Amino acid sequence: MQRIPTMSQAQYEREQFRRNSDHGELWDLLDEVKDPEIPVLSLWDMGILRDVQYQGGQVTVTITPTYSGCPAMDVIQEDIENLLRLKGYSNCKVETQLSPAWTTDWMTDYGRSQLRGYGIAPPDDVAEPTGETPEANVACPHCGSSNTKRVSEFGSTACKALFQCNDCCEPFDYFKHI
Amino acid sequence: MSANKQYIIDYAVRLGDDAIVLGHRISEWVSNGPFLEEDIALGNVALDFIGRARMFYTYAAELTGNGKTEDDFAYLRDERQFQNYLINELPRGDFAYSTARQLFIDVYNTHFLAALKQSNDETLSAIAAKAAKETKYHLRRSTDWTLRLGDGTEESHQRMQNAIDELWGYTHELFEHDALEQRLIDAGIAVDAAAFKAQWLADVSQVLEQATLTVPTAEWAVRGGREGYHTENLGHLLTEMQFLHRSHPNCQW
Numbered sequence: 402m403q404r405i406p407t408m409s410q411a412q413y414e415r416e417q418f419r420r421n422s423d424h425g426e427l428w429d430l431l432d433e434v435k436d437p438e439i440p441v442l443s444l445w446d447m448g449i450l451r452d453v454q455y456q457g458g459q460v461t462v463t464i465t466p467t468y469s470g471c472p473a474m475d476v477i478q479e480d481i482e483n484l485l486r487l488k489g490y491s492n493c494k495v496e497t498q499l500s501p502a503w504t505t506d507w508m509t510d511y512g513r514s515q516l517r518g519y520g521i522a523p524p525d526d527v528a529e530p531t532g533e534t535p536e537a538n539v540a541c542p543h544c545g546s547s548n549t550k551r552v553s554e555f556g557s558t559a560c561k562a563l564f565q566c567n568d569c570c571e572p573f574d575y576f577k578h579i
Numbered sequence: 580m581s582a583n584k585q586y587i588i589d590y591a592v593r594l595g596d597d598a599i600v601l602g603h604r605i606s607e608w609v610s611n612g613p614f615l616e617e618d619i620a621l622g623n624v625a626l627d628f629i630g631r632a633r634m635f636y637t638y639a640a641e642l643t644g645n646g647k648t649e650d651d652f653a654y655l656r657d658e659r660q661f662q663n664y665l666i667n668e669l670p671r672g673d674f675a676y677s678t679a680r681q682l683f684i685d686v687y688n689t690h691f692l693a694a695l696k697q698s699n700d701e702t703l704s705a706i707a708a709k710a711a712k713e714t715k716y717h718l719r720r721s722t723d724w725t726l727r728l729g730d731g732t733e734e735s736h737q738r739m740q741n742a743i744d745e746l747w748g749y750t751h752e753l754f755e756h757d758a759l760e761q762r763l764i765d766a767g768i769a770v771d772a773a774a775f776k777a778q779w780l781a782d783v784s785q786v787l788e789q790a791t792l793t794v795p796t797a798e799w800a801v802r803g804g805r806e807g808y809h810t811e812n813l814g815h816l817l818t819e820m821q822f823l824h825r826s827h828p829n830c831q832w
Contacts, residue, residue, distance in 0.1 A: 469709050470602075470630025499634070500705030502712060533719070554720055555620035559627065559713075563616060579712050 411506045415448070427453045427460060434484055437476045438558055441515040444477065448507025451498055460485055460493040465503045468559040468579075505578050516576060517542045522564065524578040532578050534562045539575045541566035551575075586763050587700060588639045589662075592652055593805065594703075595635030596663035599653055600813070601684065602628030603820050607671050620720060624681075627713045634706045654824035658814045664804040666749040668813040675738035678724045679746055685718040686782045687753055690775040699767040722786050729790025736791065743787065744795050751800040754779075760805075 408416070419428050431450060436442045444450040444464065452463040462481050466474050478495045485493040505524040513523040520542050528538040528547060534554055538547045546568040556563040561574040606625035612618025636649035666684070671677050692714055695707035728735040754776040756764065763769030784794045803809065824830075 466630075466709070468627060468630065468713060469634055469706075470626035470628070472626070499709055500701070502705070502709040534716075553616035553620060554716060555616070555623040557619065559623045563619075577716070 408510060409506045411504070412448075412509065415507060418452075419445075422453065424453055424455045427455060430484070430488060431462065431481065434477065434480045437473050437480070439516070439519065439521065441519045442512050444481075446509045446512030446515065448505070448509070448512070449477070449503060458492050460490045461496060462493065463496045463498050465498050467503050471559060473558075503579075505576065508576075520573055521561065522573060522575040524576050526575075527578075530578070534575065534577050539564050541569060541571065542573055543571045544569040549573075583763065583766055583768065584642055586759055587703075587768060588642045589759060590763055590769055591635045591639040591642070591703065593662045595632045595639065595652060596661045597667050598628045598635060599632035599820075600661065600663045600816065601667040602626070602632060603816060604667065604669075604671050605677070605681075608677065613674055624717055624720070627710075627717070631706070631710050631713075634709070638702050638706070650824065654821045658809055658817055659807045661809065661813060661817070662805050662807055663813075664749075664753055665801055665810055666746065666753065667804075668810060668816060669746070669749065670812055672742065673738055675728055675735065676742040676745070678721060678728060679739060679742035681717070681721040682725050682786060683746060683750055683753075683783060685714060685721045686779055686786075687772075688714045689718055689782075690778060691770055691772060694770040694772075694775070697767075698769070703768065725786050725792075726790045729787070729792040739790070740792055743792060744797070747795040747797060748799040748801050752802040752804060755802070755805075757805055 419425075422428060428445070428450075431453065432443045432445055434444050436444065436447050436449075439447075447467070449464050449467060450462070451465050452461075454461040454463075462485075464474075464477065464481070474497070478497075481495050482493055508523065513525070516523045517526070522539050522542045526540040526542075527535050529535070534551065537550045539549050539551075540547050541549050541564075544566060546566055548567045549564050550567060551562060552565050552572065553563040555561075556574045560577060560579070562577050563572065564575050565572045602625050605621055605628065608621040609618060609625065612621050632653065633649050636652040639652060640647040640649055666680060669680070688710070692707045692711040696704050696711060698704045698707065725739065729739045730736070754772045756769070756772065760769045764771045780794075787794050801810075
């Protein structure tokens with residue numbers, strides 16, 4: 402499917418922030434850390450990587466939780482520390498920042514296409530974006546049909562809802578807008 | 580800040596207590612849900628509340644210092660030190676009972692968190708902003724289930740009505756505050772829940788009426804949670820919740 406690349410204001414600001422950082426190589430390095438539940442998404446694409454600082458030999462990585470009880474956050478923190486140590490940054494710490502609260506608007510366009518390829522419908526693949534999980538018509542990531550129905554508002558993890566396609570009959574996860 | 584510091588710690592712990600006790604109760608449904616999707620939904624909601632508790636306790640631990648952590652608050656305090664509202668500790672009951680409680684709490688949190696977002700305390704405000712997004716989803720679910728059960732079969736209707744009547748007397752203390760909270764309300768830090776009681780009643784009544792259920796008028800009320808006076812149920816909950824941590828102190832894995 403051809404898509405015109407567009408991005409939200411929030412996403413544009415994230416891109417600029419990263420581009421203007423003095424430590425681009427650290428941001429690039431951290432692209433290797435993936436969400437443990439969705440291994441095709443990097444922390445950057447997911448929108449949870451907030452800031453990377455390097456001062457006095459110490460790397461400080463700031464991340465933001467997706468859902469408050471998300472058990473992946475502890476693993477993500479360990480993955481960041483392990484990677485940085487492996488690459489020679491023995492002095493590193495990971496900080497968690499709550500505000501402003503994470504929103505799926507921070508997910509990158511590349512991340513959204515990765516999600517589709519992985520079989521998860523991204524937050525904006527809905528007929529009418531209202532910010533709430535619709536009862537139907539989320540585009541099926543398998544066949545593209547919009548003839549789909551919601552099975553449950555809560556899916557395999559806190560961030561997803563469960564849908565089924567009426568055309569190809571496959572069940573699929575929908576990444577909830579939040 | 581310093582004058583209010585101990586009050587803020589106590590307040591954050593109270594909010595953590597509400598969240599962890601209810602989160603634990605909901606988690607008891609995991610693998611006992613009526614069907615798979617609902618089982619998963621219950622697990623998700625439980626996790627949101629436990630995550631909320633972790634944020635409040637972590638903040639209280641930061642303010643306390645002395646190497647305190649969230650675990651000290653969750654696992655190493657006794658029944659009388661917990662200051663959660665009683666409605667959160669009541670046993671899960673049948674599915675109607677858990678649904679009714681969830682509706683009351685979700686409507687309450689919708690207003691409570693919106694107000695806490697305006698708190699002068701930045702961390703409490705940030706936690707509220709995070710939690711409010713999740714509560715939106717919780718409320719949709721508990722509203723849907725209330726309609727489905729209340730306006731369902733004779734059996735499901737009766738069970739919902741019984742649950743609402745049994746829980747009603749526990750809702751009053753949600754809107755009352757003591758001297759500690761009054762000080763924080765005056766400082767623009769804590770939420771004055773009394774301010775949205777009428778709105779809560781209107782919202783809940785609307786759902787109940789749509790679900791063909793009767794809004795109780797009985798005036799009995801049970802109080803004591805914020806003072807550490809609990810029903811017999813909390814102690815049993817804590818023995819189970821704290822067992823592992825207390826049996827293996829400082830264990831890491």
